[in-house]
Amino acid sequence: MTALNEEHIKTLLSEVVDEYSDDDIVSLGWVRGIGVDGDAVAVDLRAGYPVDGTRDSLITAVRDRLEADPGISRATVTLDWRVFAHQVQGELKPMEQVRNIVAVGSGKGGVGKSATAVNLAMALQADGARVGVLDADIYGPSIPRMLNIAGRPETTGKRIVPKKAYGMQVMSIGFLVEEDTPMIWRGPMVTSALQQLLGESDWDDLDYLIVDLPPGTGDIQLTLAQKVPVSGCVIVTTPQDIALLDARKAVQMFRRVDTHVLGVVENMSTHVCSQCGHEEPIFGTGGGARMASEYDIPLLGQLPLALRIRSDLDAGDPTVHADPESDIAASYREFARRTAALLARRPRSLQLNLPKIQVQNR
Incomplete structure (x- = not known):
């Protein structure tokens, strides 16, 4: 029988794989402490992404693996x-009150990018994260309607207080203009508005700020890449070839401006008839997986085409x-857990917002 010690326990733990991170919990750096008392073992773990919704199953998986060893009678x-x-x-340096900015983009409109961004944010929050949403689509802001928020935000001095929806902090140009007012602005005005919405909002201790980008690869995307500290971006596509063609351009654009692409999510992957239950891939099959393979990026998820998603967003209450x-x-x-887990595998930021020290001879 193998003697119980820390190295043996680590070997056992290395056999437990986190399904969202595609790696074992030792390699992921989850192990904070190991205690051995005779044939009893205690293990202290810390994940790098929110696990409120999966904590019990993860603990069970670890405990079962440890207690399967004949030398261990009880594992805590x-x-x-x-x-x-x-x-x-x-x-660039991370923002003081925002640990990670995750941009959600697409090469073209009509692929359900905003719906994906909103439900991603809510899913992260459901797992325990502190989440904010920034509507960066200056010309066509839709987040206020999707989250059923109205009215102008309050201000504290020179800062704008984000609106609240379902516990999330939310900012959009849609709060500052009437819903039917067109934004007839040139590029510099649009990019200035984005920087103000992001930098002058009083974000409060966010784990993730989800940025809903407009479609395409234009001024907003370039400003985001050059001036906004982005931890990673998610590309939304649908399975058909036309959407995939434009999504590829989005991936290439982010790569050229040194912004990490976390992966691609295939929206409207399949449709299930609400009357008979028949499932049909209206927009084709396998497009997102092929694109992920072609560009060597993860497929973060495959989301359905469902009437419920549209009706819930129209009612301002995401599914x-x-x-x-x-x-x-x-x-x-x-999809949210996969996104957060893969972001957690990225190197941590070592840049701190410290004041510059100037040394002068007197």
Whole structure:
């Protein structure tokens, strides 16, 4: 029988793989402490992404593996989590009150990008994270309607206080203009508005700020890449070839400006008839997986085409909140966990917002 010691326990733990991170919990750095008392073992773990919704199953998996060893009679497992700020592009530094900015983009409109961004944010929050949403689509802001928020935000001095929806902090140009007012602005005005919405908002200790980008690869995307510290971006596509063509351009654009692409999510992957239950891939099959393979990026999830998603957003109550036990909500939660887990594998940011020290001869 192998003697119980820390190295033996680590070997056993290395056989437990986190399904969302695609690696074992030792390699992921989850192990904070190991205690051995005779044939009893205690293990303290900390994940790098929110696990409120999966904590019990993770603890059970670890405990079962440990207690399967004949030398261990009882295993005690504790698990918590903490989100750290991760590496951003270039010489930029993470924002003081926002640990990670995750941009959600697409090469073209009509692929359900905003719906995906909103439900991603709500799924992250459902797992315990502190989440904000920034509507960066200056010309066509839709987040206020999707989250049923109205009215102008309050201000404290020179800062704007984000509106609240379902516990999330939310900012949009849609709060500052009437819903039917067109934004007839040139590029510099649009990018200035984005920087103000992001930098002058009084964000409060966020793990993730989900940024809903406009479609395309224009001024907003370029400003985001050059001036906003982005931890990673998610590309939304549908399975058909035209959407995939434009999504590829989005991936290439983010790569050229040194912004990490976390992966691609295939929206409207399949449709299930609400009357008969027949499932049909209206927009084709396998497009997101092929694109992920072609560009060597993860496929973060495959989301359904469902009437419920549209009707819930029209009512201002996204499906993850409106029907949390549904298969649709489960798809969004799986996508969110995969996104957060892969972001947690990125190098942590070592850049601190410290004041510059000047030394002068007197």
